[in-house]
Amino acid sequence: MFNIPKKDAITFVLFAIVVLTMPIWLTPFGASYPALLQKFAIYALLAVGYNLLFGLTGYLSFGHAAFLGVGSYAAVWSFKLLSMNPVLALSFAILFSGIFALAIGYISLRRSGIYFSILTLAFAQMSYKLAYSVLSPITHGETGLQLTLQDPRAIDLMFIERGSSLPTSNLFGISMSGYSGFYFTAIILLIGFFIAQKITSSPFGMMLKGIKSNENRMNYTGFNTKPYMLTVFVISGIYAGVAGGLLSITDPLAGAERMQWTASGELVLMTILGGVGTLIGPVIGAWLIKYFENIFSAWNESVLHGFFAFLPDGFEDIVVTISSKFVGEGWHLTLGLMFVLVVVFLPGGIMEGARRIGTMFKNNKDKKTKQSSDSEKGEG
Numbered sequence: 001m002f003n004i005p006k007k008d009a010i011t012f013v014l015f016a017i018v019v020l021t022m023p024i025w026l027t028p029f030g031a032s033y034p035a036l037l038q039k040f041a042i043y044a045l046l047a048v049g050y051n052l053l054f055g056l057t058g059y060l061s062f063g064h065a066a067f068l069g070v071g072s073y074a075a076v077w078s079f080k081l082l083s084m085n086p087v088l089a090l091s092f093a094i095l096f097s098g099i100f101a102l103a104i105g106y107i108s109l110r111r112s113g114i115y116f117s118i119l120t121l122a123f124a125q126m127s128y129k130l131a132y133s134v135l136s137p138i139t140h141g142e143t144g145l146q147l148t149l150q151d152p153r154a155i156d157l158m159f160i161e162r163g164s165s166l167p168t169s170n171l172f173g174i175s176m177s178g179y180s181g182f183y184f185t186a187i188i189l190l191i192g193f194f195i196a197q198k199i200t201s202s203p204f205g206m207m208l209k210g211i212k213s214n215e216n217r218m219n220y221t222g223f224n225t226k227p228y229m230l231t232v233f234v235i236s237g238i239y240a241g242v243a244g245g246l247l248s249i250t251d252p253l254a255g256a257e258r259m260q261w262t263a264s265g266e267l268v269l270m271t272i273l274g275g276v277g278t279l280i281g282p283v284i285g286a287w288l289i290k291y292f293e294n295i296f297s298a299w300n301e302s303v304l305h306g307f308f309a310f311l312p313d314g315f316e317d318i319v320v321t322i323s324s325k326f327v328g329e330g331w332h333l334t335l336g337l338m339f340v341l342v343v344v345f346l347p348g349g350i351m352e353g354a355r356r357i358g359t360m361f362k363n364n365k366d367k368k369t370k371q372s373s374d375s376e377k378g379e380g
Helices: 006-020 034-057 064-081 086-108 113-132 178-201 203-220 226-250 261-274 281-294 301-307 313-326 328-345 350-379
Strands: none
Touching (some): 034 203, 034 226, 034 281, 064 086, 064 113, 086 113, 086 226, 113 261, 178 203, 203 226, 261 281, 261 328, 261 350, 301 313, 313 328
């Protein structure tokens, strides 16, 4: 498939099936409504792009929320000035996030390790503060950038008249809300996943893995690692910009809160929780955190009483009282405990747990095969 290894082709096909059938298999979990499905696809794309930098090179960035915000602002300005076409909006998100990532990466990559992380964090916080104050004529500060009836929309108004209500983003008349919006974001996710596969298995990806293994040794041999690092930093920033653009396409507004350091921290958490350096792991981490944030956080004592109704009355009340501290507003506590357990017992994330289970089943199968073979030899 497009000149990729058979194993990667199978992985891509299975991943595509899982993504495209999300409205079906997420229904029992109460997570099949379009707005959440869109978030699943968008943040999965964001995590896949971040993993190209952190997973392949080991460079930990705390500034990717800045590119997410830039992509959002670029998309909304595209809507306001030119057209409600999502492809055009994504083009602007790619352009501006790429330029911004190039500027920040060029400076930040002069340092490595913790100094690189602090620099990216500083740039992200500066971007957040600028969006809230100095650049408020462009970003509209704390109120956020939104569509208005007076927006020029130069391209659209060449073909249609200005309406009496706010327009919505659409692709050839297909609205980017609801399930159509989800499938648009899902297709972008699949394209991004395929590109990440190609990068990971390419000679360029091998160079990045070499940098993660021992960058100093590569430098000592006369190999210049900076162009490779800058390239993957820009690519990763563009992924974040596209994710930000998709957030604005499915909900046409942009706010500075998307550039806060907490958004970058959440992205790091997604990647580590799922499995750094794996393609599927960050996606699982993103889905898990967004599920906790949107579904698990809505659980309350009445839901818990229904869940533990099979217990004796007195014991049920005790269990509900204790467990209620970990749901609703306390969902961060549950997520924190899960993160601690993963880091302590599964340093490779959820994907390491999956590999261990797979290895265990394989060993049991091999053991049974060997016993069967020995039994046949004994009978012979």
